[in-house]
Amino acid sequence: MSHALIADLGGTNARFAIVPINQYQPQEVHVFSCKNFDTFFDAANAYLGKCSVELEFIDAVVLAIAGPVNREVIRFTNNSWAFTKEEIQAHFGADKAVALLNDYDALGHCLEILPKDDLVTIGEQEAIDLSAPSWVLGPGTGLGVACVVPQDGVANLVLPGEGGHVDISTNSDQEDFILQFLRERHTRVSAERVLSGMGIENIYEALCAREKIGKRLTAPEIGEAFLSGSDPIAKETMSQFFTFLGRVVGNLVLAVESRGGVYITGGIIPRYLDAFKESGFRKAMQEKGRMTGYVSPIPTFVVMSEYPGLMGCANYASYLVSE
Template structure:
């Protein structure tokens, strides 16, 4: 049976898996810490040694990468690995089909195969137009964004970009304070500065400073405080996080009328599903003045699949092999 080797290479972890061509549920998933391997090749060699499938049965390699993939040298936004397409081709063999996807391109392709049962509605359910464009975004180590354009025949078109690095906008006194606080440190403040693991830490520190407290917690420590419910600043941090997420989501919808919906993935939001459901996320998304009626009908979902990036790689691998 023909297989694909698929990988979701992030800023913190590298996830490797195998999948039979034309199937989409990742098998033999292994998660490696990027900092424990000097290079991608060290990590993937370790994985291949553990595979139960003979390497000759692997016909395609599809890599989802946390950073731009249209460069001669592939570099990651939040980890020091780098390589070229030629190096990867030579490593696996000239007879193998190889593709690089931005990590959120991969999640865009996963929308073709993710079961509806793994999508959680945020806000009132509104009609999805399956032929209309949609957005995928998600906060984790960084903030990823991609626009998906469905196709009647062939793979969906995923328009890649680095939308997580757009300028941050504010609409309240508290948000103005956070922006000023972060501007003193970074000069230019992007959306990723508040919508990421680092972003949670930044929001917490800014809100603490506003209360006259010099304190910064790590993202895991903030998560622990939220679960305990004994730290008002931690709870306010998460609420502000979802408000910023709503503002950015609404801006995306204004940029492309995404009647196909907005799909939120990444490592943070699915972890706090009950919190986003009762947050002001949708209110902030729709807070667009006279354009509220334009934004309000757009449905939003949280992607609860464990490995959506790998599922997207599997979907793309099938197109890659079948069109050969």
């Protein structure tokens, strides 16, 4: 049986898996700490040493990388790993189909094969047009954004970009205060400055400053305080975080009418799913004045899959091999 070696590579961790071609659930997943290996190839060899499928039965290698992949040399921010596509090809063999994807390209390629059980609808269920574009975005360490355009018979087109770094907009006195607070520090405030783990910390610090409280917490500490109900500023922080996310999603929908849906990934939203369902996310998304009727029918979902990036790699591998 033909298989693909797939991996989701970040600066801190590398997730490896194997999957039969034309199947999409990652098998034999192993997560390695990048700091324990001098090179990517050392980590890949360690995985293959554990894997039940021998290299001769692997026909495709697809890597999702947290960073730009359109450079001659791929380098990582938080570790010393570096390689070229040619080195990947040479390491695994000239007979292998090889692809390097940006991590949000991989997430874009997972949308068409995600099980419905892995999706939680936010707001009322609206009709999905499978032939129409979709957005996938996810606040986590940063804010990743990708636009996915369906194609017939070939891999979907995932449009490149850095949507997480667009300007953030405001629509209340509190949001104005937060942006002014952050503008004094950063001059320009991008969406990622409020929609990421760092963003949660920024919002919390700004709201404390508004109350004349000199206090800072980490994102996990804010999340714990929010879930326990022990800190009203933590509660307001997460409420504002969800609202900012709605504003950005609404702006994306205005830019591209994504009747295929908006899919929210990343590690933050699933952790606070119940609160997110009850939040002002959809209201903020739809608050677009004369264009409210244009934005409101667009469905939004939270992706609950454990390894959506690996699933996207598996899907892309099936197209690679068929070519």
